[in-house]
Amino acid sequence: MRTREGGHAVVADEAEVIARVRAGDIQAYAWLVRAYTGTALRTAAAFGAGAEAEDVVQAAFFKAYRALSRFREGASFRSWLLRIVVNETRNTVRSAVRLRSATGREAALTEAEPLIPDSADPAVAAIDDERRKQLLAALDRLSAEQRLVVTYRYLLDMNEAETAEALGWPRGTVKSRLNRGLKKLGQLLPPQEGGRECGPDGDPEGSEEGAWG
Known part of the structure; x- marks a missing residue:
């Protein structure tokens, strides 16, 4: 179900997998999670999630699953998911004066990917x-x-x-x-x-x- 494209994993036929998820196949969603967890973690780290990156990504995947009925057919699931990850990251760090320092983001990015x-x-x-x-x-x-x-x-x-x-x-x-x-x-x-x-x-x-x- 997965291939490599541009240095990261992608699902070979996202439309088919998403159709299966909408039909109630939870295992199909697990394929999406496995394919895009690395990129999602790197995104959360890049936008300041720090030690909360894994929690942010878990919440983002859950919200994406809940909102899958609103996913536009033919769109990129990866791009849609990362927008959710960024929004979730912002919510997580909203109380901070700014996102993590450059040094903190560097360490988080290095650990993620x-x-x-x-x-x-x-x-x-x-x-x-x-x-x-x-x-x-x-x-x-x-x-x-x-x-x-x-x-x-x-x-x-x-x-x-x-x-x-x-x-x-x-x-x-x-x-x-x-x-x-x-x-x-x-x-x-x-x-x-x-x-x-x-x-x-x-x-x-x-x-x-x-x-x-």
């Missing part, structure tokens, strides 16, 4: 620990919308269409906010060795998306 997905460019995967800390600190200085879109698109390894669906934004909005976010990251991050001004992916600033895409 590798920060840089296997599908990323090798140059990105080679970023050292210090560079990663700088990146997460810089993310905290973006606007909320820019931080959301950069996190979905690159830290969670979602393509443009999935990001648009998860955020409920038009694809043009995703692209424009992503470009502005990457440009600001390029200004915030120190240049790499060699003295050239670089974007967050290590490429010379000015590339539209760089090696993260």
Whole structure:
């Protein structure tokens, strides 16, 4: 029932599995849970759930199951689920002044799954620990919308269409906010060795998306 796509597990035929769940096959929903738990944990960690990530994900899967009758046929279950995970994470940390610090998110992300997905460019995967800390600190200085879109698109390894669906934004909005976010990251991050001004992916600033895409 599962395949690999873009470095993460996906259900081969989501529509069929969801139809079976709606017909009362609880085991079919267990396949969805197994397929997307890793990505859901990484999402919760990225948005500040910290030690509560597992509880957040469990609650999100339960809410998704309860709301499955409202799931739009033909949509991506993964994107829909991650939107629920993000909302649940926000509810969990709402009393905090802000989401976890960059250092805290880094530790949580490392525990959940590798920060840089296997599908990323090798140059990105080679970023050292210090560079990663700088990146997460810089993310905290973006606007909320820019931080959301950069996190979905690159830290969670979602393509443009999935990001648009998860955020409920038009694809043009995703692209424009992503470009502005990457440009600001390029200004915030120190240049790499060699003295050239670089974007967050290590490429010379000015590339539209760089090696993260």
